[in-house]
Amino acid sequence: MNLFTSFALATGLIVFCTFPRMHPLDAPTSQSVFTNSVDVTYDPGLTRMLPPVYFCGESVPLHEEAVARQLVSALLRNTAHNQALLRIRQRSAVFFPVIEPILAYHDIPLDFKYLPLVESALTGSAVSSAGAVGYWQFMPATARELGLNIRNGVDERRNLIKSTHAACRYLRYLHNRLGSWTLAAAAYNNGIGALLGNIRRQQQRDYYFLRLNAETGKYLYRILAFKELFSNSRSYQHLIPEQMMAFLQVPVSPDDERDVDEVILPEVVVEEATRKAINTSVIAKARPNQAEELPLPNAADVFRGGIKARLVESAGVARGQVWVFHLTRSGMADGREVEEGDVLYAVVEDVDPKTDKIYLRADKIYSTSEKHTYSLTLSAVDASTGRIGIKTPDIEQIKAGWILTWKAF
Template identity: 35%
Template sequence: MVKKRVLCSSALLMMMFMSNLYSNPQPESADPFRKALDHSMKANVAEVMAAKKEADPYGHISFAETEIPLEKVTVQKKLDKYLSRFAYLKKPSHQIHRKADKLLPRIAKILKSYGVPEDFKYIAVVESSLNPKTTSHRGAGGYWQFMPATARLYGLKVNGSVDERLDLVKSTHAAAKYLKSLHDEFGDWTLAAAAYNVGGGSLRGSLKRQKKDSYYDLKLNSETAAYVYKIISMKTVLETI
């Protein structure tokens, strides 16, 4: 217990120092030092996460009021894969954390007003890294990566002069309506998350053909098969580190 507290305190102090460093731009000559600190911070975070897992493996992981079947080896392996990948975030984690601290409470408040579980706020992080200017090769855009037709269906203006997918509040209201409609259809929040990625029609077909009723038992395309695990992993990383 003492070792765990020391590790957590070390990681928190390092993150506070890093936050101050990045909020006050340093000259170019400080770059090597900054990289060294970043490496040290990641090492401390890895130790903290390892200590948590050793003390209570997977005990802190949950998703959208729905039980995760952690007794299944395949589920644990996928969670390990994405937790490990997202722990280092491949992108500047301090930027994502700053955006998350600022925007996620606003998103959560809107989702709650529609009865959508707070965990769905992490879809916006997975989809766009909270960067509204992110655009997919298929034309999805904004915080929630709406396709133009779907955005219009849920009340957003998308035309040559206006794109409300870029508006955090308006697009989150649209996303909440869409997620609620998916839950009404499938009766399960995990399936609603999968349908958000692959589309309701496609998921209905998979459920019918495979005669399954759980996301964790379905064989889906690689992107959708990983989608819920990415959301859970992003949630775990942002709430733990």
């Protein structure tokens, strides 16, 4: 039995889907039992073996032992039940294509698509003991304040599209009040009144160093665990059991969810909602009359010193956001030997409306074989010209599986 197997057994693994209570917009401060503890045995070298992790472009301070321990604990709890996690991935394949364009429309980072996985396991019929309902787990008062109809047998908290728009309005409100997406996520769970009370008493505005009640203290880590498992599981092969790794690698599609014993959304409704959301995206609103362009073919092989990487996760088209790529082959990058499967972390350096280009700079690469993070400088280039920058009309094509060319300059 290796260290990580012992570690997993020591955590007392539990089912990961619970339904926390949703508070009204100005929930009163409540008494909390503060805790930062995780009942696990910790390997001091683990922080060096974890890849960089970001939430909405904000770096997670994994160099702090307590932070690394919390993330590892969340990862292990989420991998405790193979079939349950596979079912969540199948639901995600159905719902993410609907949720993502709505988040983009409201300028909410795409990392928040993982929040309803924690709230409801993406189940519209989910009801918490406190009375929170639906995919985003709204309490009745909060739902009404956000414009959802709850009367005469109608409960729009169970409507994926309407409740997602409401959740975006709420998240925007929280971010405007708190100035941080991590704090916005915490307030979503605990209520903004309770969170502001903790901030005032402790004189601390960093989620990772606030002393919060047990549920809220673990809340963001649970979101991060889903993000990492669904988008970057290969970086955790030393931590995740082989059987779970196999479940995480199983291809899923919307068709996998056809036999569920509940009606999620009729296919025609999903397609129509997705079409409308995409047609009113932020980029489309900015250039409503601009003709669409076909994505250019990738010709990375013609560039000496260039490498190719496949997009796994994008946090949104905004400066400072972090996109995650996996290398598609071994080679050399900025004078360093890299291997297929290594993880490239790219920052959106600029979005230039004058040239209609987005500029991506990779500043970190995580070696999956060495379990170590290296600094490097690469830029995404137009595969047809070798020049820095990707045309923004092509952004609709940049999604999971899209391959970009990278070079050092």
